[in-house]
Amino acid sequence: MDSTAPPQRRRRGRKGDPAGRRQAILDAALAHFLAEGFAATTLEGIARQAGVAKGTIYLYFADKQALFRALVQDRISPVIGGAEALVPQFPGPMAALLRQLARTFVREVLGTERRQLLRLVLTEAPRFPWLAEIYWQEVVSRGLGLIRAVARQGVARGEFASSALERFPQLLPAPLLMAFLWTTLFDRFEPLDVEGFVESYLDLLLRDLEGTPS
Amino acid sequence: MDSTAPPQRRRRGRKGDPAGRRQAILDAALAHFLAEGFAATTLEGIARQAGVAKGTIYLYFADKQALFRALVQDRISPVIGGAEALVPQFPGPMAALLRQLARTFVREVLGTERRQLLRLVLTEAPRFPWLAEIYWQEVVSRGLGLIRAVARQGVARGEFASSALERFPQLLPAPLLMAFLWTTLFDRFEPLDVEGFVESYLDLLLRDLEGTPS
DNA sequence: ACTATTAATGACCATTGGGTCATTATTAAT
DNA sequence: ATTAATAATGACCCAATGGTCATTAATAGT
Numbered sequence: 001m002d003s004t005a006p007p008q009r010r011r012r013g014r015k016g017d018p019a020g021r022r023q024a025i026l027d028a029a030l031a032h033f034l035a036e037g038f039a040a041t042t043l044e045g046i047a048r049q050a051g052v053a054k055g056t057i058y059l060y061f062a063d064k065q066a067l068f069r070a071l072v073q074d075r076i077s078p079v080i081g082g083a084e085a086l087v088p089q090f091p092g093p094m095a096a097l098l099r100q101l102a103r104t105f106v107r108e109v110l111g112t113e114r115r116q117l118l119r120l121v122l123t124e125a126p127r128f129p130w131l132a133e134i135y136w137q138e139v140v141s142r143g144l145g146l147i148r149a150v151a152r153q154g155v156a157r158g159e160f161a162s163s164a165l166e167r168f169p170q171l172l173p174a175p176l177l178m179a180f181l182w183t184t185l186f187d188r189f190e191p192l193d194v195e196g197f198v199e200s201y202l203d204l205l206l207r208d209l210e211g212t213p214s
Numbered sequence: 215m216d217s218t219a220p221p222q223r224r225r226r227g228r229k230g231d232p233a234g235r236r237q238a239i240l241d242a243a244l245a246h247f248l249a250e251g252f253a254a255t256t257l258e259g260i261a262r263q264a265g266v267a268k269g270t271i272y273l274y275f276a277d278k279q280a281l282f283r284a285l286v287q288d289r290i291s292p293v294i295g296g297a298e299a300l301v302p303q304f305p306g307p308m309a310a311l312l313r314q315l316a317r318t319f320v321r322e323v324l325g326t327e328r329r330q331l332l333r334l335v336l337t338e339a340p341r342f343p344w345l346a347e348i349y350w351q352e353v354v355s356r357g358l359g360l361i362r363a364v365a366r367q368g369v370a371r372g373e374f375a376s377s378a379l380e381r382f383p384q385l386l387p388a389p390l391l392m393a394f395l396w397t398t399l400f401d402r403f404e405p406l407d408v409e410g411f412v413e414s415y416l417d418l419l420l421r422d423l424e425g426t427p428s
Numbered sequence: 429a430c431t432a433t434t435a436a437t438g439a440c441c442a443t444t445g446g447g448t449c450a451t452t453a454t455t456a457a458t
Numbered sequence: 459a460t461t462a463a464t465a466a467t468g469a470c471c472c473a474a475t476g477g478t479c480a481t482t483a484a485t486a487g488t
Contacts, residue, residue: 021466053466055449122399126398175384181336186350207422268438269477270436
């Protein structure tokens with residue numbers, strides 16, 4: 001996370017590790033964008049933290065926005081991969097799979113620094129349409145697809161009586177989003193038991209999907 | 215919404231309507247903050263749209279942040295009032311009341327420019343702790359209180375078999391938040407039938423609250 | 429009329445920050 | 459060694475912006 005070059009070297013000319021530099025810049029940029037948002041982040045600040053001169057950044061990125069874009073693209077994609085690998089070969093019932101997906105999200109995103117990246121995307125996306133688009137392509141559409149697939153499979157196998165989740169796959173991430181928002185903004189006023197909340201919601205959702213009493 | 219002073223007057227000295235000026239400035243500020251966010255909004259731009267010189271803003275507000283603060287405080291509070299008036303004297307069953315609360319939110323917030331204000335709060339709050347605090351005091355805590363009251367009442371009257379909503383009042387707004395986010399960011403890729411989504415969720419939630427089959 | 433008071437102005441200031449580029453250090457090739 | 463190629467630098471440029479204040483116009487009181 002902290003990537004200020006170890007001892008303050010002062011080098012010039014060709015350098016050994018261009019990929020490392022790129023990474024250092026990206027790391028520093030992430031830290032600053034997270035803390036201050038896009039508009040308030042200064043290239044000077046990024047450069048200082050990366051142990052690099054301001055001009056150097058422009059050797060790796062066309063401008064501030066390109067840097068932001070590269071950052072997002074580099075770090076966002078890997079998230080969904082695991083889930084996509086898990087779904088098609090899951091042994092147990094679909095209800096259990098949905099539970100696991102939700103829990104994985106809580107553990108792997110809400111419980112790590114990835115949550116900060118999520119926050120960055122959510123807060124900057126309204127102002128950068130391309131950001132929403134990348135996020136849609138790389139994460140949201142794929143996630144939705146997964147949920148739909150599971151929902152459909154559940155119905156096909158006779159495990160689910162309702163197809164509500166297929167029509168509205170957003171039902172699954174809704175409480176996760178709420179938990180995210182809550183812990184980001186309001187936890188200091190009234191802490192939320194995220195685990196309990198999510199489990200509670202899953203009980204409710206799955207109970208309804210499995211047997212619609214009516 | 216649009217508040218550029220009617221014809222471009224050029225006045226000096228004492229003026230007739232100081233309250234009107236204040237309002238004009240606030241209107242213009244709202245438009246700009248919504249479109250560009252706090253950091254990217256310029257006082258010059260606000261002044262121009264308000265039909266006022268930049269210096270004039272400083273007669274009404276101490277600085278940029280105070281302006282933002284006043285804006286939020288002025289416009290946010292009235293929202294919850296209606297709901298608070300409705301709840302204590304609602305005639306029908308509590309389930310119907312919850313439905314009405316959710317629908318009102320969809321109609322009165324998601325369906326109006328208030329949604330923009332909500333977006334502004336949500337995107338800027340992480341960077342302005344005092345914003346989260348105001349929003350907590352004026353809206354969130356009161357809203358939560360209402361939901362808890364309804365949940366408790368429902369249980370007391372024997373209408374609800376589960377007290378899940380009392381423990382996690384966030385269960386009610388969760389899908390509303392999702393609908394909000396979705397329509398803000400992803401509607402252009404895959405439109406969401408908000409009404410259907412919310413109703414679908416309410417069915418699910420209320421069915422579960424009313425009779426927990428188990 | 430004349431004066432005191434005050435609302436409003438906008439030129440101005442100081443600072444900041446994105447972006448450029450001539451210069452310099454380092455390495456690779458010959 | 460000498461040269462060519464290139465990685466890195468940071469002083470510099472310039473536009474933009476938050477904030478100030480001497481000046482000016484309108485009004486109220488007398």
